[in-house]
Amino acid sequence: MQEICVVGAGFSGAVIAYRLAQQGYRVSVFDRRPHVAGNCHTERDTETGVMVHAYGPHIFHTDNERVWQFINQFTTFEPYVNRVKAVTGGRVFSLPINLLTINQFFGKVFNPQQAAEFIAALGDVSITEPKTFEEQALRFVGRELYEAFFKAYTIKQWGVHPSELPASILKRLPVRFNYDDNYFAHRFQGMPRDGYTAIAVRLLDHPNISVHLGQTFERADAAHFMQVFSSGPIDEWYNYVEGRMGYRTLDFEPIRAEGDFQGCAVMNYCDDSVPFTRMTEHKYFSPWEQHINSICYREYSRECGPGDIPYYPIRLVAEKAQLARYVSMARSEQNVTFVGRLGTYRYLDMDVTIHEALETADRFLAAQRTGILMPAFVNDPLA
Ligand code: UDP
Numbered sequence: 001m002q003e004i005c006v007v008g009a010g011f012s013g014a015v016i017a018y019r020l021a022q023q024g025y026r027v028s029v030f031d032r033r034p035h036v037a038g039n040c041h042t043e044r045d046t047e048t049g050v051m052v053h054a055y056g057p058h059i060f061h062t063d064n065e066r067v068w069q070f071i072n073q074f075t076t077f078e079p080y081v082n083r084v085k086a087v088t089g090g091r092v093f094s095l096p097i098n099l100l101t102i103n104q105f106f107g108k109v110f111n112p113q114q115a116a117e118f119i120a121a122l123g124d125v126s127i128t129e130p131k132t133f134e135e136q137a138l139r140f141v142g143r144e145l146y147e148a149f150f151k152a153y154t155i156k157q158w159g160v161h162p163s164e165l166p167a168s169i170l171k172r173l174p175v176r177f178n179y180d181d182n183y184f185a186h187r188f189q190g191m192p193r194d195g196y197t198a199i200a201v202r203l204l205d206h207p208n209i210s211v212h213l214g215q216t217f218e219r220a221d222a223a224h225f226m227q228v229f230s231s232g233p234i235d236e237w238y239n240y241v242e243g244r245m246g247y248r249t250l251d252f253e254p255i256r257a258e259g260d261f262q263g264c265a266v267m268n269y270c271d272d273s274v275p276f277t278r279m280t281e282h283k284y285f286s287p288w289e290q291h292i293n294s295i296c297y298r299e300y301s302r303e304c305g306p307g308d309i310p311y312y313p314i315r316l317v318a319e320k321a322q323l324a325r326y327v328s329m330a331r332s333e334q335n336v337t338f339v340g341r342l343g344t345y346r347y348l349d350m351d352v353t354i355h356e357a358l359e360t361a362d363r364f365l366a367a368q369r370t371g372i373l374m375p376a377f378v379n380d381p382l383a
Pocket of ligand 1: 086095149150151153154157169170172173268269270
């Protein structure tokens with residue numbers, strides 16, 4: 001009974017298992033897939049030798065010093081800066097929207113101040129408190145840029161109109177009035193030299209940890225453990241009694257090419273005439289390596305059905321009400337804590353996932369010292 005159970009060997013599960021194993025707990029980790037690292041899984045393509053991000057691109061970036069120090073114990077990060085290109089209306093631009101994008105799109109030679117004034121004049125100032133994705137875009141970049149870069153891409157990605165999505169999704173992307181085309185505004189950014197799966201393997205490589213791959217954890221078995229940390233979908237844990245929560249899943253169409261195919265890591269396709277959202281050329285995620293040939297993925301987004309791998313929680317208003325019902329069931333559990341993107345139904349970046357996993361382990365250790373019950377959630381999933 002002194003054993004801990006971790007469901008899912010992605011970053012949430014692997015970090016919690018590592019921290020608790022280090023403190024002397026015995027930890028059993030279960031994952032239904034045949035590999036660790038969850039959707040961050042990377043593997044070398046046998047034909048080209050390229051390290052492929054099997055479930056789509058993952059770029060590590062963070063402002064969190066603790067997370068950066070922690071993760072650097074398990075890999076060497078190579079310098080990598082994400083510079084995204086986007087095709088719209090038959091032309092190629094730089095993303096996130098920056099001074100080059102603005103000048104090229106409008107055929108101008110603005111300096112930063114002129115560009116900021118120009119874009120401000122395009123914004124719809126009648127929208128005082130943007131709540132939806134569409135309002136956020138119309139308020140801050142105006143209709144032309146919204147329609148060129150965001151509207152169709154977002155409909156393809158999320159399957160709903162941007163007027164039904166929260167502004168928080170667009171707030172992930174900066175708008176810059178200089179020529180900085182770094183997709184992320186974080187202090188630390190890089191790509192692990194030997195991929196993400198190697199990090200998870202090292203986290204789980206501890207005599208107190210046993211890893212059970214290809215095994216689905218049954219909820220009834222929770223009673224055999226002193227504490228369970230579940231990073232699987234919360235609606236699945238409750239057998240979908242409140243219905244399935246909405247997720248988007250992705251399909252990848254591999255394209256092989258001799259030499260170079262698109263010339264950059266990520267190219268977004270913002271028009272609705274192209275059915276995929278983006279194309280990734282994986283050798284560009286490892287710019288320190290040399291590869292003659294190339295493998296690319298075309299990425300298609302669609303509704304996640306039974307049996308599909310959930311990627312993006314949609315979090316429409318109706319789903320938040322459904323989530324609230326699952327959350328209230330979870331809060332009456334005795335020994336189960338829900339973690340990560342699927343356990344808490346939130347759109348989390350890798351660094352946030354790792355940070356929350358560290359916090360969860362800290363919280364468990366403190367609960368053990370003080371005799372307080374471990375909560376079902378360390379951060380409120382409804383917030
Ligand atoms: N987005 C868009 N056009 C783009 C890139 C992004 O409309 O060319 C929107 C889209 O709704 C996306 C969101 O901005 O889901 C956040 O983009 P991000 O690149 O963070 O998406 P991720 O890499 O997490 O899929």
